[in-house]
Amino acid sequence: MTIVPTGASGRPATPPDQGVGPLLRAWREERRVSQLELALRAGSSARHISFVETGRSRPSEEMVLRLAEHLDVPVRERNALLLAAGYAPRYPETPLDDPAMAALREGMERLIQGYEPYPALVMNATYDVMAANRGIVMLLDGVPESLLVPPLNAMRLTLHPEGLAPRIQNLRAWRGHLLEQMERQIALRRSEPLRALYEEVAAYPLPPGALDDGPGEDAGAGPDTEASAYFALPMRIEHEGRVLSFISSVSTFNTPMDVTVAELAIETFLPADPATVKYLHSLMN
Structure with a gap:
């Protein structure tokens, strides 16, 4: 993408x-x-x-x-x-499509594509999706076109009752994790756009019958799924009749000297059980 x-x-x-x-x-x-x-x-x-x-x-x-x-x-x-204080700004804010950012763009694209078949995406400070690989596109199967109009927003896509939320098996726990994450970032950044996004997604109603099974239960994931002792809170999401489990990891740039770069984050989703690994690799064959 x-x-x-x-x-x-x-x-x-x-x-x-x-x-x-x-x-x-x-x-x-x-x-x-x-x-x-x-x-x-x-x-x-x-x-x-x-x-x-x-x-x-x-x-x-x-x-x-x-x-x-x-x-x-x-x-x-x-x-x-x-x-x-009366001084000139020290840090530029270079648009991501600027020619000076070509090496950065190519590097991020190469990174998330190399992570396939596992999902990975690049976001800015308000969770707008700047790039995503085929693993993310796979998870978005079935999401209404109205939520896929650019700029895509990861929080809206995840928590909207017509987005991924109805398919997330441990929605209450995962939603709580995401909202806490946003609260910490609001305290750090003092960003009004981020606060507005938080208030929007926090007000989304839970989908009817929203589940919140334990993170180690198979929840009808299929015959190949084994119960796992997870080492971090997983996102457990249904895809074509199977429940896939992912652990999320977010990376940022060290010592950034540009506002745009400072506000970029790369989120990768590591499969949390052998069944998810097997299924994702089967999709790429």
Whole structure:
């Protein structure tokens, strides 16, 4: 599936006309770090941190970036801090279809295609699907066309009552896992688009008769399925009369220097039992 750019995926929730001091204080309080602890981490003093937060002292560009790093501020919001302090943004936001991103696009495509027959996809910070392999396309068999209009959104596809939700055997547990994941990301990113998506998908009704069998039960998966002692919460999804089990893993880029790259994530689905492995390989033969 071709990578489809969808534009910016989030904006800082704090108004840009605020000074850098209140912004830094808000991030520090959200991270539950004292002024003294932050000062020790950043090689400064609690007095200087206090002066910065109250506007009595203007931090240098280097200090803004150092504090942002120790507060684990996302790359997009680091640009907002720099602007609030009167400096130019440090991190560009290059569209994914830009020629400069060609090597990145090709690398991601090669990675997820090489993962076949197992499902894998690339998402941005609001779970819009930028690329997906044939394993994902297989799981989407039967999903209404109305949910497949670009940009595809992984959370909508998974939790919508007309999407994958009716086929997920342990829906309550898997839904709870996904919503908790989004809550953690909202706390980290302060993204209003992400919060809006969370409120939308959290309000979706459960499909009639939604099941939530135990993660180790076979739930009518077929004669080749064996009960498994799972090492992580699986997604157990029905496909053509069989129940397939997957463990999800999400990878991000280390030390990103571009907002777009910082907000990309590659999710892979590892088969959680021998029957799922056997079935997926049979589809590719």
